[in-house]
Amino acid sequence: MTNRVALVAIGETKYDEHWDYSLRDLASMAAQKLYMSIFDRFDYRNIESIFVGNAASAAFTGQLHLNAFVADAIGLTNKPSLRIEAADASGAAAVRAAYFAIKSGMFNTALVLGIEKMTELTVSTQINTVQSSVLDREWEEDAGLSLAAAYAIMARKHFETYGTTREHLAAVSAKNHEHAVLNPNAQFRRAFSIEQVLKATMVAEPLSLLDCSPTSDGASAILLANEDLARKITDDPIWISASAQGSDTISLMARDSLTTLKSVRSAAEDAYKQAKIADPKKEIKLIEAHDSFTITELLALEGLKIYEPGQAGPATLAGETHREGSGIPVNVSGGLKAKGHPLGATGVGQLVELALQMWGNAGERQVDDVDRALAVSIGGTGATSFIHILSR
Ligand code: COA
Numbered sequence: 001m002t003n004r005v006a007l008v009a010i011g012e013t014k015y016d017e018h019w020d021y022s023l024r025d026l027a028s029m030a031a032q033k034l035y036m037s038i039f040d041r042f043d044y045r046n047i048e049s050i051f052v053g054n055a056a057s058a059a060f061t062g063q064l065h066l067n068a069f070v071a072d073a074i075g076l077t078n079k080p081s082l083r084i085e086a087a088d089a090s091g092a093a094a095v096r097a098a099y100f101a102i103k104s105g106m107f108n109t110a111l112v113l114g115i116e117k118m119t120e121l122t123v124s125t126q127i128n129t130v131q132s133s134v135l136d137r138e139w140e141e142d143a144g145l146s147l148a149a150a151y152a153i154m155a156r157k158h159f160e161t162y163g164t165t166r167e168h169l170a171a172v173s174a175k176n177h178e179h180a181v182l183n184p185n186a187q188f189r190r191a192f193s194i195e196q197v198l199k200a201t202m203v204a205e206p207l208s209l210l211d212c213s214p215t216s217d218g219a220s221a222i223l224l225a226n227e228d229l230a231r232k233i234t235d236d237p238i239w240i241s242a243s244a245q246g247s248d249t250i251s252l253m254a255r256d257s258l259t260t261l262k263s264v265r266s267a268a269e270d271a272y273k274q275a276k277i278a279d280p281k282k283e284i285k286l287i288e289a290h291d292s293f294t295i296t297e298l299l300a301l302e303g304l305k306i307y308e309p310g311q312a313g314p315a316t317l318a319g320e321t322h323r324e325g326s327g328i329p330v331n332v333s334g335g336l337k338a339k340g341h342p343l344g345a346t347g348v349g350q351l352v353e354l355a356l357q358m359w360g361n362a363g364e365r366q367v368d369d370v371d372r373a374l375a376v377s378i379g380g381t382g383a384t385s386f387i388h389i390l391s392r
Contacts, residue, residue: 168313180334
């Protein structure tokens with residue numbers, strides 16, 4: 001099958017604690033931005049299908065039937081719509097479903113809208129309970145494990161096996177916060193030093209508050225199209241040259257390794273094959289990597305084989321993954337850590353950032369000459385991972 005799938009338009013809200021906006025408001029704000037960007041070339045009412053990425057709207061806001069709710073909010077009630085859930089990789093899962101829809105020839109266009117409104121729950125223990133329900137409820141959560149504690153276990157094993165340190169983790173946070181200062185859509189446009197990250201309140205040893213992504217509200221949208229239509233909607237389509245998924249056991253205790261994300265590894269192998277990438281370190285120019293916790297970014301980069309196991313931490317501390325570093329820039333948007341992490345929106349938002357960069361529309365944080373970029377989105381502790389590679 002040769003149908004090429006293109007990303008042709010984007011729209012996004014700022015990620016933040018949006019006390020004044022409802023779930024409906026967020027969906028329509030992101031969609032309207034997207035519609036406005038193409039209004040002179042394509043009537044949004046001709047969009048053929050809708051894929052909604054959302055992790056837990058029933059638990060956060062009491063709203064289920066989200067495919068219909070979002071279709072209604074964005075003025076596309078008479079179109080087929082689906083809601084896709086894969087923990088905090090729900091947005092990337094929805095992108096993959098939309099990719100299938102175009103690739104198969106079933107639809108010519110698919111709108112992907114990732115959304116989460118987490119602050120409707122105001123008590124942080126309640127929010128934490130919802131976040132932790134992405135773990136294995138019977139084997140892990142009922143035994144008292146939280147998501148932060150699960151990643152803390154993985155971090156400690158990484159420390160013990162490879163000599164990774166808290167400074168290495170803190171360098172991820174300091175970098176991503178510094179990047180977010182330049183992103184108007186980021187929740188925390190505020191830099192923190194490594195020292196400040198180390199001194200922040202401990203959440204789950206060795207992860208402090210500043211090693212964790214925050215509670216966020218937001219929505220991100222992208223429009224996918226087949227090649228014919230893509231060229232009508234934009235002069236500059238961005239091609240999805242790989243869409244891959246990897247899996248692992250949902251519970252940590254059943255895993256062979258706590259220091260390798262097998263789901264990222266297998267998704268990367270498949271993605272590199274699809275995109276015909278022989279040497280990812282040389283051929284990929286920009287990465288948006290899931291950093292729900294700082295250790296997650298290091299595990300992701302090692303899973304992608306950008307760094308050997310144990311090397312991502314020292315490389316980050318040396319500044320290689322910084323926007324102006326010597327390696328591949330990682331999370332120039334600010335990442336989940338500082339741009340924010342509205343669970344279902346995040347995986348779509350990663351592609352919004354890559355598209356902005358590839359179109360040269362990323363403003364002050366623009367990275368030069370991005371012709372190939374990768375997004376990796378990780379569900380929970382890595383039972384599910386998605387990788388998308390975009391090319392010019
Ligand atoms: N990074 C930076 N600052 C943060 C932050 C974070 N992750 N979380 C909260 N803050 C800030 C708040 O803005 C607030 O600042 P202010 O006093 O200047 O207003 C302050 O820290 C306290 O915020 P609060 O809302 O009381 O934090 P909390 O203790 O309720 O929650 C965490 C903090 C880390 C526990 C929470 O953000 C969390 O659970 N994060 C993990 C998210 C997660 O698991 N994501 C994956 C889901 S599948």
